Amino acid sequence: MAVDISQAYDKDYVRQFSEGLNEPEWMKTLRLDALEKAENLPMPKPDKTNITKWNFSNFKHNVDAESIPSLDTLPPEIQDFLEEDHTPANLLIQRNQIAAYSTMSEELKNKGVIFTDIFTALREHGDLVAQYYMKDAVHVDEHRLSALHAALMNSGVFVYVPKNVEIEEPLQAIFWQEDPEAAFFNHILVVAEENSSVTYVENYISHNKEEQSTANIVTEVFAKANAKVSFGAVDNFAAGTTVYVNRRGVADRDARIEWALGQMNEGNTASENVTHLMGENSFANAKTVTVGRGSQISNFTANITHYGKESEGYILQHGVMKDKASAIFNGIGKIAHGATKSNAEQESRVLMLSKDARGDANPILLIDEDDVTAGHAASVGRVDPVQLYYLMSRGISKVEAQRLIIHGFLAPVVNQLPIQAVKNQLTQVIERKVY
Numbered sequence: 001m002a003v004d005i006s007q008a009y010d011k012d013y014v015r016q017f018s019e020g021l022n023e024p025e026w027m028k029t030l031r032l033d034a035l036e037k038a039e040n041l042p043m044p045k046p047d048k049t050n051i052t053k054w055n056f057s058n059f060k061h062n063v064d065a066e067s068i069p070s071l072d073t074l075p076p077e078i079q080d081f082l083e084e085d086h087t088p089a090n091l092l093i094q095r096n097q098i099a100a101y102s103t104m105s106e107e108l109k110n111k112g113v114i115f116t117d118i119f120t121a122l123r124e125h126g127d128l129v130a131q132y133y134m135k136d137a138v139h140v141d142e143h144r145l146s147a148l149h150a151a152l153m154n155s156g157v158f159v160y161v162p163k164n165v166e167i168e169e170p171l172q173a174i175f176w177q178e179d180p181e182a183a184f185f186n187h188i189l190v191v192a193e194e195n196s197s198v199t200y201v202e203n204y205i206s207h208n209k210e211e212q213s214t215a216n217i218v219t220e221v222f223a224k225a226n227a228k229v230s231f232g233a234v235d236n237f238a239a240g241t242t243v244y245v246n247r248r249g250v251a252d253r254d255a256r257i258e259w260a261l262g263q264m265n266e267g268n269t270a271s272e273n274v275t276h277l278m279g280e281n282s283f284a285n286a287k288t289v290t291v292g293r294g295s296q297i298s299n300f301t302a303n304i305t306h307y308g309k310e311s312e313g314y315i316l317q318h319g320v321m322k323d324k325a326s327a328i329f330n331g332i333g334k335i336a337h338g339a340t341k342s343n344a345e346q347e348s349r350v351l352m353l354s355k356d357a358r359g360d361a362n363p364i365l366l367i368d369e370d371d372v373t374a375g376h377a378a379s380v381g382r383v384d385p386v387q388l389y390y391l392m393s394r395g396i397s398k399v400e401a402q403r404l405i406i407h408g409f410l411a412p413v414v415n416q417l418p419i420q421a422v423k424n425q426l427t428q429v430i431e432r433k434v435y
Contacts, residue, residue, distance in 0.1 A: 034150035059183035121158035156187035177206030208240035253279030292325030
């Protein structure tokens with residue numbers, strides 16, 4: 001099969017890779033067990049999308065890179081992610097699989113905040129990482145790609161916010177696939193203890209239009225009682241990278257998890273964003289925006305499952321498809337038995353710009369309780385000729401009128417990103433992909 005990588009990355013390779021990083025024994029054991037399980041687990045099956053023939057096996061796993069002595073040495077496309085005339089106080093840049101640049105304010109360090117690459121976290125905070133790593137959000141044995149991720153994890157970030165600590169300035173991570181064949185088995189772990197708050201934003205970027213690689217990304221977010229996590233992302237992998245990304249969140253009593261995701265990849269992409277509202281009065285808001293072009297195939301699933309009473313979950317997905325691109329948007333709101341007085345709302349909308357583009361919006365409500373509120377909306381269509389006519393009647397050209405309509409269509413998600421430079425970069429990516 002396309003994901004049979006056992007010959008290149010066998011148990012000896014995984015063992016030596018883990019030992020070379022001085023990982024704790026539990027991590028090495030987890031890797032080896034995961035590799036063995038991967039051989040017999042099925043591939044994930046996104047609804048209406050067959051990914052078994054996508055490239056998940058042609059890549060370089062362990063790629064070195066030089067450190068970044070100064071942000072001034074970064075190429076312009078990376079500097080675009082940074083605030084103009086402002087050096088971020090809390091920034092981590094990963095170059096291939098190496099944490100090439102890292103800074104965090106002394107104030108946050110003194111408060112006990114951890115913001116570091118995943119391997120430093122395993123060496124210095126291994127017991128803390130072990131409490132959460134692939135246990136309650138994403139499990140090793142869900143399918144073949146989750147097991148391969150656990151076995152070959154080669155990069156990532158660990159964020160830990162202690163109890164009662166509120167972080168005002170965002171934490172930002174930039175993941176730069178400089179080597180065109182470098183694979184990202186990236187693991188993001190965010191833990192916000194009781195009564196804490198944090199905003200975390202990440203950016204992925206590559207330039208491999210012809211060279212083949214893969215990104216197998218897992219994110220786990222834990223918001224403890226009365227904690228708030230705002231998670232923003234702009235994924236911008238080039239056409240040569242096949243992407244499978246699995247972002248999951250767990251919210252306890254009175255906790256909030258807010259997702260703002262810009263899915264701007266050029267290659268085939270399967271994305272799963274799941275939030276479990278475990279506690280009473282917990283809250284989740286999942287917003288996704290995407291633009292597809294060429295012959296790109298994408299599948300996006302947003303799922304908010306309610307277990308706690310009086311929990312609230314909102315899903316908003318907007319996508320624009322052009323050329324021969326196709327995308328499936330699945331929105332799932334589930335209210336489990338016992339989650340009384342909960343509210344599940346969702347909206348998925350797709351705008352197609354060409355006759356060969358395809359979009360499919362599937363709203364799903366799974367309700368196992370009576371005393372709840374739930375609703376959904378979905379639409380798939382082309383640019384409204386009445387809107388075009390109205391704008392053009394005011395002296396605006398057709399091209400500019402389409403541009404305004406598209407940006408207005410995507411604005412509900414774009415405007416949610418908490419860092420202005422990232423918001424500007426997402427707007428630029430949208431401009432490039434649409435025209």
